[in-house]
Amino acid sequence: MTGNLFLGGGLAAALATMAICFAQKIPSARLVKIFAATSAGFVTAASLLLWILIFENDFSVEYVATYSSTTLPTLYKVSAFWAGQQGSFLLWLLVHAIIGAVLTWRRTSAAALGIYFLLQSILVLLVLAKSPFAKHSAQVFEGVGLNPLLQDFWMAIHPPIIFVGYSLLAVPFALSLGTLLTEANSRNWLEEARRWTLAAWSFLGAGIFIGGYWAYKVLGWGGYWGWDPVENSSLVPWLLAAVLLHLIKLAQKKSAVLSVAHVAATFTYSLVIYGTFLTRSGILGDFSVHSFAGSDIGVALAAANAFVLIGGLLIILVKAKNFPQGKMYDAHNSAAFMILLSCLLIIFIAAIVWIGMSMPLLSQLFGEAAAVDTDFYVKSTAPIALTLAALMIYTFAKFGRMISLGGKIAHVGFLMMLAAIVISAQGETVTQEFQPRTKVSIAGHEVIYEGQVFQEDEREKFYVYTVDGEAVKALTKLRGNGEDAAREPAILKNFSGDVYIAPHAPKIDDVQELLLTKKLFALDGELGYVFEEAHIDYDEHGQAIQATAAITITDGEVEEVIHPLITVTPDGGSSKSLEVFNGRRRVRLTGISGDLEKARLEILPTYEKLSSMPITATVTTKPFIWLLWLSVTAICVGTMTAIKR
Amino acid sequence: MRKIFLIVLLVGFVGYAGLNLAESVTPYVSIAEARATSNGVQVKGLLDKNFEPVQRGNEFDFSLLDEATGETMRVKFDGMKPDQFDEAYHIVAVGKYEAADETFHAKKLLIKCPSKYEGQKPQA
Numbered sequence: 161m162t163g164n165l166f167l168g169g170g171l172a173a174a175l176a177t178m179a180i181c182f183a184q185k186i187p188s189a190r191l192v193k194i195f196a197a198t199s200a201g202f203v204t205a206a207s208l209l210l211w212i213l214i215f216e217n218d219f220s221v222e223y224v225a226t227y228s229s230t231t232l233p234t235l236y237k238v239s240a241f242w243a244g245q246q247g248s249f250l251l252w253l254l255v256h257a258i259i260g261a262v263l264t265w266r267r268t269s270a271a272a273l274g275i276y277f278l279l280q281s282i283l284v285l286l287v288l289a290k291s292p293f294a295k296h297s298a299q300v301f302e303g304v305g306l307n308p309l310l311q312d313f314w315m316a317i318h319p320p321i322i323f324v325g326y327s328l329l330a331v332p333f334a335l336s337l338g339t340l341l342t343e344a345n346s347r348n349w350l351e352e353a354r355r356w357t358l359a360a361w362s363f364l365g366a367g368i369f370i371g372g373y374w375a376y377k378v379l380g381w382g383g384y385w386g387w388d389p390v391e392n393s394s395l396v397p398w399l400l401a402a403v404l405l406h407l408i409k410l411a412q413k414k415s416a417v418l419s420v421a422h423v424a425a426t427f428t429y430s431l432v433i434y435g436t437f438l439t440r441s442g443i444l445g446d447f448s449v450h451s452f453a454g455s456d457i458g459v460a461l462a463a464a465n466a467f468v469l470i471g472g473l474l475i476i477l478v479k480a481k482n483f484p485q486g487k488m489y490d491a492h493n494s495a496a497f498m499i500l501l502s503c504l505l506i507i508f509i510a511a512i513v514w515i516g517m518s519m520p521l522l523s524q525l526f527g528e529a530a531a532v533d534t535d536f537y538v539k540s541t542a543p544i545a546l547t548l549a550a551l552m553i554y555t556f557a558k559f560g561r562m563i564s565l566g567g568k569i570a571h572v573g574f575l576m577m578l579a580a581i582v583i584s585a586q587g588e589t590v591t592q593e594f595q596p597r598t599k600v601s602i603a604g605h606e607v608i609y610e611g612q613v614f615q616e617d618e619r620e621k622f623y624v625y626t627v628d629g630e631a632v633k634a635l636t637k638l639r640g641n642g643e644d645a646a647r648e649p650a651i652l653k654n655f656s657g658d659v660y661i662a663p664h665a666p667k668i669d670d671v672q673e674l675l676l677t678k679k680l681f682a683l684d685g686e687l688g689y690v691f692e693e694a695h696i697d698y699d700e701h702g703q704a705i706q707a708t709a710a711i712t713i714t715d716g717e718v719e720e721v722i723h724p725l726i727t728v729t730p731d732g733g734s735s736k737s738l739e740v741f742n743g744r745r746r747v748r749l750t751g752i753s754g755d756l757e758k759a760r761l762e763i764l765p766t767y768e769k770l771s772s773m774p775i776t777a778t779v780t781t782k783p784f785i786w787l788l789w790l791s792v793t794a795i796c797v798g799t800m801t802a803i804k805r
Numbered sequence: 806m807r808k809i810f811l812i813v814l815l816v817g818f819v820g821y822a823g824l825n826l827a828e829s830v831t832p833y834v835s836i837a838e839a840r841a842t843s844n845g846v847q848v849k850g851l852l853d854k855n856f857e858p859v860q861r862g863n864e865f866d867f868s869l870l871d872e873a874t875g876e877t878m879r880v881k882f883d884g885m886k887p888d889q890f891d892e893a894y895h896i897v898a899v900g901k902y903e904a905a906d907e908t909f910h911a912k913k914l915l916i917k918c919p920s921k922y923e924g925q926k927p928q929a
Contacts, residue, residue, distance in 0.1 A: 380889055508818050515826060520833075529833040531847060533899055533913065536829035540822060591863065591885055643891075664885055778885065 163213075163293030166206035170257065171284040173199035174277045177264075181274035192273060193264045199280065200261040207254045210247065210292055214240050219303050222296035223247060229305035236306050239316040243306055245440055245457070246292035248319055253283045255320070256327040263331065268352070272338025279330050282464050290457045301703055302729065308637040308645035314374035318367060322394060325364025326432050329401060331356035332408070333472070336425035340475050344482035347411065347418060353425070354408045355803050361401045362799035368394050369792040379647040379662050384788070387534040392517040393435025399510040400428040403503045410499055415484035417500075419476070426472030431514075433468055437461035438517065495562060498555040505548040512540045549578050569798030576791035584788055587657065587781035595774045603781045605652075605659050611771035618642065618736050623663040623775060627652040634663050642737060642748065642764075657783040664776040672763040673750075676711070684763050687745060688714045692721070694756045704728050707752045709759045713741055724749035724761070737764055831899055836871040836878045839902045839909060848909065849897045853877045860886050869898060869909070878902075882911040889916045 177195040180187050210223075214237050219225040227243040242248040260280055263273060306315075332353040339349040371391065372384035385391060404424040411417040441458025489496035515522070516532045523530040552575060556563075563571065590602045594609035601607075610624040613633070622633040627650075634650035644665055652659040674682050676691035683689070692710040699705050708725040718741075726735040726749055737748040743766055751760035765773075831845045839848045848869060852858070856868035856877075865882040880898050890896075897915035902908075 380887075504814065508822075511818075512822055512825075515822065519826075519830065523830070523832070530830045531833065532826065532829040533831060533845075536825060539829070540825040665891070776885070 161293070161295075163206050163209050164288065164291055166202045166209060167284055167288050167291070167293075170199045170202035170206065170253075171281055171288070173202060174257075174260075174280040174284060177260075178274050178277040178281060181270045181277065184270075187270045187273075189264075192270075193261075196261045196264040196273075196277070199277070200257040203250075203254050203257040203284070206293075207241075207250060210241055210250060211238070213293075217303065219300045220295050221292075222294050223292040225296065225300050225303040227303070227306055229303040232303075232305055233311075235313070235316055236311050239310070239319075240306050242319045242323075243310055243315075244292070246287070246290050246294075248323070249283070249287045249290070250292055251320060252323045252326060253280070253287050255323050256280055256283055256330060259327050259331065266352070268335070269338050269342065269349070271341045272334045272349070275337045275341075276330060276334035279334065279468075282467070286457065286460055286464065289460050301699070301701060308639070309378065309380075311637070311646075312374065312378070314370060318370045318374055321363055321370060322367035325360050325367050325394075326397075326436075328356055328360030328363055329397060329429055329432055331360070332404060332425050333429035333468075336422050337472060337475055340422060340479045344479040345415075345418065345484055347415065350408050350412045350421070354405065354412070357401060357405050357408060358799050358803045361398065361405060362796045364394065364398045364401065365792070365799070366796045368398060369789075369796070372792075373789065377648060377651065379649055387513075387516070387537045389517045390439045392513050392537075393439050396510050396514050396517070397428055397431040397435060399506050399513070400424065400431055403506050403510075404428050406499050406503050410488075410496055414486075414488060414496060416486040416488045419480065419483040420488075422476050423473075426469065426476065430465060430469035430472065433461065433465040437465050438521070495555065495559040498551060498559070502548060502551055502555070505544055505551065508544050509541050509548075512544075513537060545578060549575055564802055566798045566801030566803075569801060570795050571798070573791045573794030573798055576787060577795065580784065580788035580791050584657065584782045584785040587783050589778060589780045591776065591778040593774050593776045596772050602779050603659075605779075605781070607659070607661070607779060609775060609777070612767075612775075613771070614767055623650065623661075623777075625650050625661055627659050627661070628654075632659075632661070634661060636663075639734070653786070655786075657781055658785050660780045660782055662778045662780075664778070666770070666773060666775055671765075674761045674763060676759045676761055678757050684745075686715070687741065688716070689761065690714075691759045694752050694759060696752075696756075707733075707749075709749055709752060711759070711761065713745070715741070722747070726750075726752065737762075739766065743768065835874070836869065836876045837874065839878065840904075843901060843903070845899070845901050847897055847899045847915075848878070849895055850878075852893060852896060858886065858890070869896060878909050879907065880909045880911050882914050884914075887914050887916050890914075 375381035376384040407421040588603040850869035853868035853870040858867035898911040899913040900911035
């Protein structure tokens, strides 16, 4: 409730800022600053409140109960903020509002500020439409917790950086439209827009690259780039922002380019919202490996998207007659022409990715739903990217002296990145079964599978390998019931590239299940079991905490009484396995009947047996993959450097 | 001259992208429709629990169940069993049906786990 009030305050102040900017002839700078800061203050308060609710384990709030739990480590409680759709929208709004407050302290035109705070109001409405502060009817005392896959350091920084990029892209859009509304042929906005777009480009790029690196070191996301709609939807605005950057730069010298720079600004920001619509509305549910549950936010997002795109284009059309006329470039062998041609090629690549990711939607306009396979992206963009690279090298050789130091670093980084993508894909892939402690030679490397190692608390296990004499291990996070929750590869990093080992989940055939009835004897083939009794412990709220059974195991001579238990969790229960009878058996209690008369016991392979079973793994070499990480770093650093000047 | 250059580039691109697209588009169909065509399609279904999935060398064999009709179809996937296969809610198989061995030959499997990004609803 308080959270929604804060958001309401943020909305009111954003609307007030917008109204002052549009209504007054010469807006009071002091009032604008105060209202913008108020809006940012309210949004910050709402965000802090969400963090407090998460840290205080307030599970009456549905969002907290869905994405956090009492046992979640601190770092993941911080990132649980943006683990779901509602929270990530709030994060977007938070960054947008802070940048908005900063904008009012710079010499940004009133009209541009008006547009910016109009966007901010729309964002608040989107957050309110599906609020992270919503209560739920069910009373719970423990949250579900963050998906183990997302319990990762990169989860703490990848989404915020992406949203910083998205928010920054609103600035050139606002500057462009603001200028169009007042003095259409002005070029005063270009320098300011250039610097904000550079910042946006490097943040969005950094977000995309970090996401790629994260996906690389996790199994199941298809490597550093999988052409998934969620990835594509951030790639397209990033490509368009590159076009915008170059057109802004060109328009500073050639006034005829001004019109297309405006168009690029509108398209870039529209595509930010379009991507969000595509991936967050749930309409792609059937087509993406990133599955988002369907939601009613789709209509609101579609409306926001149409508003930005149609609004922007309409204003451009109305003002078109004021645009400076003339030639966009003087000669075909000029830097201007090369840049324009490169921009066109980048637009082609963006268009292909856009068509591919939108295919599920577009195809429904004409008939049955259809999707493209990922080969489409590689096949269609590769020749264009190659042409672009050749064009860049030529332009660089001929006109390189005109490019700033930061620009040079970024462009060389981009070319290096294209090269690294091709080179790192030239490795070998071998899938085979590995016998423990047996040397295998793969693609010039000596690989020994050493076995599985389980953590004490059974929440993690490692597949240990020795590659060329060095130990590497692949982490698998486990659920409470012992199943795999998230898996990572084992990676040996070398100058010549990575050796990437992806173990496949072992097939465990010899799990036996015993249904025990109180006081009756049961046999697992070798050992006998008697279920003696069971009891359930309750907490002060009368909620069940755990169920414990007492079971006697015997081989006819020795008897041992064990006390396996099931801990109650929001998703059912979790139960640790016990090694019993001097490690001869590993058992796990998986159920107790309501009348405490029956118990279900799983007889599992012992750790020793698990560790010595053969494991199938896919081993891939990734030649010089570090070149990829280096080159994308260069892109971001170079772009950041270019902001100064 | 300049306009012609631009138009040639644009037309060339549209043709190029269109050709590539036509080759790569795979419609989303039911099991019955997949059986009726020899073109590349995507089929969504549940895992048919009556058929134990099996990995034979580099080929993964399972049976797909159509939620609506209850129809089943054998699927051979050219690759290793995907990581999250056992947790799958829906399976999408991309490939084509071959009447010769009455099997759907999948080039790709999309595994959908409903709880992967959006949280599960907490239970009381």
